[in-house]
Amino acid sequence: MTMDRRTVLGLGGAVAAGAILLAPGVRLIAAPNKTEASGAQRWAMLIDVNHCTAACTACTDACRTENNVPLFGDPKRDIHWIRKVEVQDEEGRRPPLSLPVLCNHCEHPPCVHVCPTEASFIRKDGIVLVDKHRCIGCRYCMIACPYKARSLVYFQVDVDKASNPRVPVRGKGVVEKCTFCVHRVDDGQQPACVEACQAAGEGAMLFGDLNDPQSEIAQRVRTLKTETIRADLGLKPHVHYQGL
Amino acid sequence: MQLSDFTTIEGRSFGYWALMGVLGLFVLLGAGAFLYVEIMGHGVTNMNNQVVWGAPHVFAIALLVMASGALNLASMATVFGASHYKQFRRFSAFLAIALLAGGLIVLLLDLGRPERLLLTMIHMNFGSMFTWNVFLYSGFMVLCFLYLWAMMEHEKWVKVAGSSAFAGRLILTTGTGSIFGVIQAREVFHSAITAPTFIAVSLSSGTAICLLLLMATYRQTGREMDEKLVHGMRNMMVFFLLAVAYLMVVEKFTKSYSPAFYEVEAWIMTGPYALLYWGGVVTLGILLPLVILFNPGWSNTRGGITTAALCAVLGEVAFVAHVLIAGQSYPLDLFPGYNISSPFLDGQSASYSPAAVEYMLGFGGVALAGILYLLGIRFFRLLPDKAVAPEGWHPWSP
Numbered sequence: 001m002t003m004d005r006r007t008v009l010g011l012g013g014a015v016a017a018g019a020i021l022l023a024p025g026v027r028l029i030a031a032p033n034k035t036e037a038s039g040a041q042r043w044a045m046l047i048d049v050n051h052c053t054a055a056c057t058a059c060t061d062a063c064r065t066e067n068n069v070p071l072f073g074d075p076k077r078d079i080h081w082i083r084k085v086e087v088q089d090e091e092g093r094r095p096p097l098s099l100p101v102l103c104n105h106c107e108h109p110p111c112v113h114v115c116p117t118e119a120s121f122i123r124k125d126g127i128v129l130v131d132k133h134r135c136i137g138c139r140y141c142m143i144a145c146p147y148k149a150r151s152l153v154y155f156q157v158d159v160d161k162a163s164n165p166r167v168p169v170r171g172k173g174v175v176e177k178c179t180f181c182v183h184r185v186d187d188g189q190q191p192a193c194v195e196a197c198q199a200a201g202e203g204a205m206l207f208g209d210l211n212d213p214q215s216e217i218a219q220r221v222r223t224l225k226t227e228t229i230r231a232d233l234g235l236k237p238h239v240h241y242q243g244l
Numbered sequence: 245m246q247l248s249d250f251t252t253i254e255g256r257s258f259g260y261w262a263l264m265g266v267l268g269l270f271v272l273l274g275a276g277a278f279l280y281v282e283i284m285g286h287g288v289t290n291m292n293n294q295v296v297w298g299a300p301h302v303f304a305i306a307l308l309v310m311a312s313g314a315l316n317l318a319s320m321a322t323v324f325g326a327s328h329y330k331q332f333r334r335f336s337a338f339l340a341i342a343l344l345a346g347g348l349i350v351l352l353l354d355l356g357r358p359e360r361l362l363l364t365m366i367h368m369n370f371g372s373m374f375t376w377n378v379f380l381y382s383g384f385m386v387l388c389f390l391y392l393w394a395m396m397e398h399e400k401w402v403k404v405a406g407s408s409a410f411a412g413r414l415i416l417t418t419g420t421g422s423i424f425g426v427i428q429a430r431e432v433f434h435s436a437i438t439a440p441t442f443i444a445v446s447l448s449s450g451t452a453i454c455l456l457l458l459m460a461t462y463r464q465t466g467r468e469m470d471e472k473l474v475h476g477m478r479n480m481m482v483f484f485l486l487a488v489a490y491l492m493v494v495e496k497f498t499k500s501y502s503p504a505f506y507e508v509e510a511w512i513m514t515g516p517y518a519l520l521y522w523g524g525v526v527t528l529g530i531l532l533p534l535v536i537l538f539n540p541g542w543s544n545t546r547g548g549i550t551t552a553a554l555c556a557v558l559g560e561v562a563f564v565a566h567v568l569i570a571g572q573s574y575p576l577d578l579f580p581g582y583n584i585s586s587p588f589l590d591g592q593s594a595s596y597s598p599a600a601v602e603y604m605l606g607f608g609g610v611a612l613a614g615i616l617y618l619l620g621i622r623f624f625r626l627l628p629d630k631a632v633a634p635e636g637w638h639p640w641s642p
Contacts (some may be wrong), residue, residue, distance in 0.1 A: 072287075074292075075587060075588075075589060076292035076293060076294065076589065076594075077287065077292050077293055078293075078587070078588070079293075080293075080587070080588045083586045083587055083588045083590075084586060084587070085578070085584050085585070085586040085590050086584065086585045086586065087579050087582050087583075087584050088582060088583045088584075089581070089582055089583075090581060090582065090583060101578065101586070101590075110427075110428065110429065113369075113371045113372065114371075114372045114373065114374065114427075115369055115372060115374075116364050116368070116369055116372045116374035116375045116378065117360075117363045117364055117366075117367045117368075117369065118367045118368075118369045119363075119367075134360075134363055134367060135356070135357065135360075136355050136356065136357050136358070136360045136361065136363055136364065137286075137355045137356015137357040137358075137360075138355055138356070138374060139296040139297060139356065140372070140373075140374055140423075142293070142296045143296065143297065143427055143429075143430065143572065144427050144428075144429060145429065146428065146429030146576055146578075147576070147578065148293075148294075148576050148578075148588065148590065150293075151293050152286060152291075152293060152296060152356060153285070153356075154285055154286050154287035154291075154292075155285050155287040156285055171357075172285045172356075173285060173286060173355075173356030173357045174356055174357060175356070229578055229579070230577075230578065230580075233428055233429070
């Protein structure tokens with residue numbers, strides 16, 4: 001088969017035009033790479049149980065406000081990104097503890113391992129998130145999470161004027177959980193629960209970068225006796241507790 | 245056995261159409277339930293944040309487990325050389341497909357976002373048992389179709405296709421059992437023996453459903469089936485029920501040596517789901533059918549064998565229900581050795597009773613499998629006019 005000059009030019013022009021038209025699209029597809037999380041950081045939380053009081057709900061209240069987390073009035077189906085748990089030894093010899101429990105943003109998250117569509121994923125900086133547009137609502141992650149950190153959205157939730165516009169709209173039939181307030185962390189702020197805890201004067205919660213040896217959390221985790229919940233499972237949780 | 249011996253049923257009787265009508269109604273109710281849940285959200289079910297897989301999953305998993313067991317009859321002929329079951333190979337493979345279809349449809353329609361199903365094909369996580377099960381379910385269906393095609397058109401490929409389907413059903417049920425067995429967080433079902441137990445349960449319930457449908461189909465269509473064939477399948481059921489009992493005893497025996505399991509095992513045996521365990525799984529699913537089948541009088545009557553087979557099927561449903569519902573209801577042990585409580589109901593056994601829409605969706609899947617079976621025997625030559633046993637073959641009698 002031979003091609004005359006006009007055909008060659010026509011094809012070449014078409015390829016060039018196509019490339020020009022496609023280029024912005026390619027740029028758009030490639031764009032998220034520029035803003036992806038950095039593996040240089042490893043976000044973690046430290047909760048000093050000695051400073052957490054049963055009556056204080058500053059962290060849970062702040063989370064609901066910041067992340068538009070609704071209460072349906074049905075304890076079995078309310079959404080909880082963070083909740084206060086009362087812990088009492090079986091003999092009742094020690095005073096009960098009250099502490100917040102949330103997603104532990106594990107290094108080996110079972111929720112991510114079992115998710116069939118990779119809707120649950122772990123960022124390079126260790127924050128475990130759910131892609132609400134990719135979740136098919138199979139709930140396998142809820143079965144796999146040993147911390148009961150996940151909730152299914154059982155009812156339609158509408159956005160109103162009071163809703164925080166920085167948080168994605170809630171999707172019915174999709175699983176969700178604590179994000180470490182990723183939208184705030186990416187802007188250099190603290191998670192809402194930590195900020196509220198400090199504002200309430202308790203100072204029980206601390207958030208920071210474990211990879212930064214100068215950070216307060218790295219120093220305290222390194223020098224003080226801290227524990228994680230169900231460390232025996234080998235998931236390497238990144239919510240640490242002091243005084244447990 | 246020649247191809248001409250296999251015939252379709254007429255399918256013109258009142259009984260046939262009445263059964264189709266009833267099953268069709270259940271399928272419509274199931275479709276209505278799906279649309280209702282899809283529009284209103286899972287809030288209209290009784291599932292909650294502790295029991296996230298409810299009755300629809302019980303129906304779906306029970307059908308899927310039974311589907312792989314339904315192929316057993318065909319495998320006995322093709323893989324293990326029991327040539328007297330050769331005449332039931334087509335029926336067996338087709339029934340496996342029908343049950344699989346019924347189970348899968350319920351599983352898919354119970355997703356929180358079923359319209360996003362295609363995402364499972366686009367974004368695959370090969371670390372997830374669910375992803376593997378997508379391949380295992382579709383692969384098993386393809387293998388069963390190939391097996392049917394070989395049986396109907398190309399006998400020389402039957403051995404290869406049948407052996408592949410046999411391997412496929414073992415892997416499939418291992419995959420289904422492993423959905424639960426691999427989950428470290430759930431003490432009730434996290435065990436390496438969960439998957440083998442699922443295989444044993446699939447064999448007993450799959451043989452039982454084959455036995456029930458064969459006896460009913462032959463009786464309703466006025467065909468003849470040699471009683472020795474019924475007794476042979478009865479014997480298989482005895483063996484498989486003993487296998488289920490054996491695996492369950494081994495699991496309890498092993499856990500009895502680990503104090504870490506005492507609390508959860510005591511909860512299983514005496515807690516809120518003790519009736520389901522003792523009454524459904526142990527008594528209905530294992531002891532009662534074994535007592536019937538080991539009784540020299542009952543085990544040689546159609547009534548006794550039918551009752552035992554029904555018990556085995558219901559026992560399988562109870563087993564799956566116990567794994568799923570009790571497995572999720574047992575509270576997650578965040579702080580071993582401590583009592584905990586919270587507004588998220590930490591430290592409490594979950595309570596759950598299925599809503600009507602959940603039953604409707606589940607029975608819709610069962611009805612769909614039933615309709616597929618009725619269509620199968622109406623349009624495909626799946627069964628011989630007369631099921632005969634070899635002259636010199638005498639099945640062992642309990």
